[in-house]
Amino acid sequence: MDIRHTLWVFDAVAGLKDFRNKSLPDVMDKLNREYLANCVGAVPRAGSTDKIISADAKQVTGQTVPAGPFDAVVFLVKDDSQSFGPKIGGAFTSSPDVLGRTFLGTRGGGLSEVYWNKCYSSKELAASIFHEAAHLKSGLDNSMHHARVGAPHGGPGLKVLSANGSSFFSPSLDDFDFYSIAIPRHIIVRTRVP
Numbered sequence: 001m002d003i004r005h006t007l008w009v010f011d012a013v014a015g016l017k018d019f020r021n022k023s024l025p026d027v028m029d030k031l032n033r034e035y036l037a038n039c040v041g042a043v044p045r046a047g048s049t050d051k052i053i054s055a056d057a058k059q060v061t062g063q064t065v066p067a068g069p070f071d072a073v074v075f076l077v078k079d080d081s082q083s084f085g086p087k088i089g090g091a092f093t094s095s096p097d098v099l100g101r102t103f104l105g106t107r108g109g110g111l112s113e114v115y116w117n118k119c120y121s122s123k124e125l126a127a128s129i130f131h132e133a134a135h136l137k138s139g140l141d142n143s144m145h146h147a148r149v150g151a152p153h154g155g156p157g158l159k160v161l162s163a164n165g166s167s168f169f170s171p172s173l174d175d176f177d178f179y180s181i182a183i184p185r186h187i188i189v190r191t192r193v194p
């Protein structure tokens, strides 16, 4: 099956946003060039006949996400204080070094969010958005961080999708394989702010 994937980034920051070292156009550019462009092609899972024919990051321009069946949405909020978790029944514990969170199995489906002011750079934002989208699409919580992807690339293991993903300078082939395999999975795609 031919599959198109869009990773929608919904800028839901309310109030003042810190712009040091980062800009949303830069973040979108990095997501497209350094991440999603590498997730196109045959799905690298044994026995799969699926093919990712396009994978793009796009910023949501209105109040509603025009999402397709294999898409994902990541919300940008300012910091923990603006988390959507409590609104949808998500378990939430504040932690200073957490750059984003994904709430799975919550009302209205899973929700991914990234904290704009807690990320230092466009690079860190792009990595965090990709990381949370991978939790959302795979349906895996912390167990994702230890996933083994295997053939055909098979190494050197997850980097950006590991527990301290933002500490890596660049993603790995396994990060891309993991994400490509997760794209065909059906999830409830949120089309608006909860």
Ligand SMILES: [Zn+2]
Binding pocket: 131, 135, 141, 142, 145, 161, 162, 163
């Ligand atoms: Zn994680």
